Amino acid sequence: MKKTLNYIRKIYNDSDGFIPLHAPVFLGNEKKYLNECIDSTFVSSVGKFVNQFEQMTSEYVGSKYAIAAANGTAALQIALILAGVKNGDEVVTQALTFVATANAIKHSQANPIFVDVDRDTLGMSPERLKDWLQENAVINSKGEAINKTSKKKISAIVPMHTFGLPCRINEIVDIANEYRIPVVEDSAESLGSFVNAKHTGTFGLLGVFSYNGNKTITTGGGGMIVTDNEELAKRAKHITTTAKIPHPFEYDHDEIGYNYRLTNLAAAMGVAQMENLNQIIENKRKTASLYINYFVETANHFFQEQNGSKSNYWLNSISFSEPSQRDDFLKFSNDNGIMTRPIWKLMNKLEMFKKCQCGDLSNSEWLEARVVNLPSSYNKFL
Numbered sequence: 001m002k003k004t005l006n007y008i009r010k011i012y013n014d015s016d017g018f019i020p021l022h023a024p025v026f027l028g029n030e031k032k033y034l035n036e037c038i039d040s041t042f043v044s045s046v047g048k049f050v051n052q053f054e055q056m057t058s059e060y061v062g063s064k065y066a067i068a069a070a071n072g073t074a075a076l077q078i079a080l081i082l083a084g085v086k087n088g089d090e091v092v093t094q095a096l097t098f099v100a101t102a103n104a105i106k107h108s109q110a111n112p113i114f115v116d117v118d119r120d121t122l123g124m125s126p127e128r129l130k131d132w133l134q135e136n137a138v139i140n141s142k143g144e145a146i147n148k149t150s151k152k153k154i155s156a157i158v159p160m161h162t163f164g165l166p167c168r169i170n171e172i173v174d175i176a177n178e179y180r181i182p183v184v185e186d187s188a189e190s191l192g193s194f195v196n197a198k199h200t201g202t203f204g205l206l207g208v209f210s211y212n213g214n215k216t217i218t219t220g221g222g223g224m225i226v227t228d229n230e231e232l233a234k235r236a237k238h239i240t241t242t243a244k245i246p247h248p249f250e251y252d253h254d255e256i257g258y259n260y261r262l263t264n265l266a267a268a269m270g271v272a273q274m275e276n277l278n279q280i281i282e283n284k285r286k287t288a289s290l291y292i293n294y295f296v297e298t299a300n301h302f303f304q305e306q307n308g309s310k311s312n313y314w315l316n317s318i319s320f321s322e323p324s325q326r327d328d329f330l331k332f333s334n335d336n337g338i339m340t341r342p343i344w345k346l347m348n349k350l351e352m353f354k355k356c357q358c359g360d361l362s363n364s365e366w367l368e369a370r371v372v373n374l375p376s377s378y379n380k381f382l
């Protein structure tokens with residue numbers, strides 16, 4: 001353990017200070033654009049930086065449209081509503097995910113169903129997804145996927161690209177199409193990750209990204225919905241802006257809306273961050289390469305991108321052979337000023353989701369007990 005901590009300190013050129021898990025980095029025009037935003041007095045959800053941030057994002061990920069939202073959870077909630085999820089419906093997602101994924105499903109008035117992940121990608125397993133659907137789903141006369149047990153409509157499938165590692169999204173989309181279920185990608189952690197040169201978040205009907213303070217780039221908070229569907233894009237902007245009908249002075253609203261638009265202040269930071277995204281990704285991939293070279297000589301498994309995919313390596317992660325080894329490492333590293341974290345508790349083990357239907361979660365349970373995130377910040381010494 002001590003050897004590993006010494007290596008982490010060597011990577012970050014810090015012999016005795018605190019090393020965070022993932023700190024934000026500001027390399028360019030953040031202060032300039034924020035000051036410009038303040039001087040313009042357009043600091044809320046109207047302003048040039050919101051539009052510019054959306055345009056830069058759509059160009060980078062290769063989607064036709066991008067709609068900025070207040071945060072990633074709000075973006076996912078709206079994306080699910082746009083995909084057709086309604087009160088009482090069910091949404092299939094993975095048990096090994098951050099709680100925001102499952103929360104967004106509940107915010108959209110649906111109930112999550114949890115399936116397993118693959119051990120190598122940490123993302124939804126196509127095989128386990130297909131197994132669950134074959135056993136539990138049937139297509140009714142309307143062409144809808146229905147859960148044979150609950151009799152509820154299965155309205156969406158939400159895979160996540162965990163820690164920036166792309167899951168087997170092409171296979172997942174193929175299975176979803178077979179059952180006529182739209183895919184909404186939780187790409188919150190994977191800005192800068194690709195599968196065969198196609199960006200994560202653009203394989204399904206919609207995808208979402210997060211710009212929380214600990215993400216690859218940040219707006220201090222914030223999210224983004226991406227899609228190629230013009231009608232859905234227009235509705236996304238409409239309902240995230242309180243569903244207000246455009247008018248010079250009158251207030252008229254045509255449906256229940258949400259005050260979920262990103263502020264111009266946050267977008268100003270996002271524009272500055274996007275200007276340096278390629279540099280940030282290249283830097284993080286160099287850090288990942290250093291970890292890969294080190295852990296190949298140890299008993300720990302380092303999680304790498306799969307053939308045909310490119311990861312942003314948002315959070316670098318390793319696994320231990322036994323849970324006790326993980327626990328010892330977590331205590332030792334944090335006691336010695338190096339921030340490490342376990343992977344999340346499985347969603348079906350959280351009190352509010354304990355009654356949700358689940359598939360075989362053996363891979364998720366194995367990973368839950370063994371995976372640790374390592375410091376993954378932008379490294380100014382590389």
